[in-house]
Amino acid sequence: MSLNDFYMEWLMTIREVRKVENNPYTLDLATSLTRRLTNLKCSMAFKMALYMDPRFSYINSTLFAAEEKEQIQRFIVRTWERIKQLNAENNNESTVLSNTSDKIDEKDDLITEMFGGTLGAPSSSNSTFQQQVKAVELEERQPTSYNVWDHWVKRKTSHFELSAVAAVVMSMPATQSMVERAFSALALVLSPHRSTLGDDTLKNILLIKLNRDVYEQVMPKLYNWNDALPELSSTSFVN
Known part of the structure; x- marks a missing residue:
């Protein structure tokens, strides 16, 4: 069971306990379950999993405070940096990108020489990724039956970095x-x-x-x- 599904099941358990009437332990048990869930949510990995789940994190959601969202977003970026570092150890990506960049620079110099003007600064891929991370909190709310795994698989092309981070997060065991x-x-x-x-x-x-x-x-x-x-x-x- 993933962290997200664990959280959902725990919420449903609290709801069912609160339905039990005329039982002296109902209130204490519901309070204890709620307190335990609050403690579990202190884990940054847990927060990241919930933040990337549109069933819990969506536009105007009150699940996280503004400061918490900023912390989670930074944690997601650091997680991607770690994934990228591990992948880079197994290939020569930096060399390939360097050679490609040199060729592009030569073409740009030629166009500048022929037609004048200056080349605008390229957009930072890291900046684009951070924008995508920030945009997660602006997603539309999805029903509880929504398949979060498919949600990120379908975005592998448009949100490659986030999809890679989500694959790691969704693989974390809940217990x-x-x-x-x-x-x-x-x-x-x-x-x-x-x-x-x-x-x-x-x-x-x-x-x-x-x-x-x-x-x-x-x-x-x-x-x-x-x-x-x-x-x-x-x-x-x-x-």
Whole structure:
């Protein structure tokens, strides 16, 4: 269960408890649940998950104060910087961009020489990203049944950085029980008879086993299965 869904379920639990009448523990239990949820929301990761969820964070929403929103926005930017740093370690992106920039500069110099004028300062990609982060709080409100995962998957092209951050946020477990289940699954998969499994194979098996709900959402969108594997077109995850 993601942080967002956990928050939603907790709110519904508080609501159901408050409905119980003629019970001396109703008020104390509802108060305790509300206090616990407030404490959980002190986590910046929790705040970031809720901020990127249009079911909770939308135009004129009172979920976060103005100062909290600014803190969350800075945290999102730092998270993207960390993601970008990790990705840069595995490729030579900086070299490619540098070579491309040199070619563009030569063309610009030629146009200036021929036709005069000056080249305007290019817009900062970081500045554009910060604008997108700020615009999240101006989203329209969505119903509780809204699929937040699909919301960010569909924006992968127009909001690449935010989509990458959302993928990390939506993958965060809400409780330690997820970690405990992972260790239990590991014990089942890595049995004495399968002790020679390679690290990559073991990792991939656990990835699917522990993310079955996400797996069923993602798999149909990875490929055009009807064209690639016609014989599987009748299976449930294709249709």
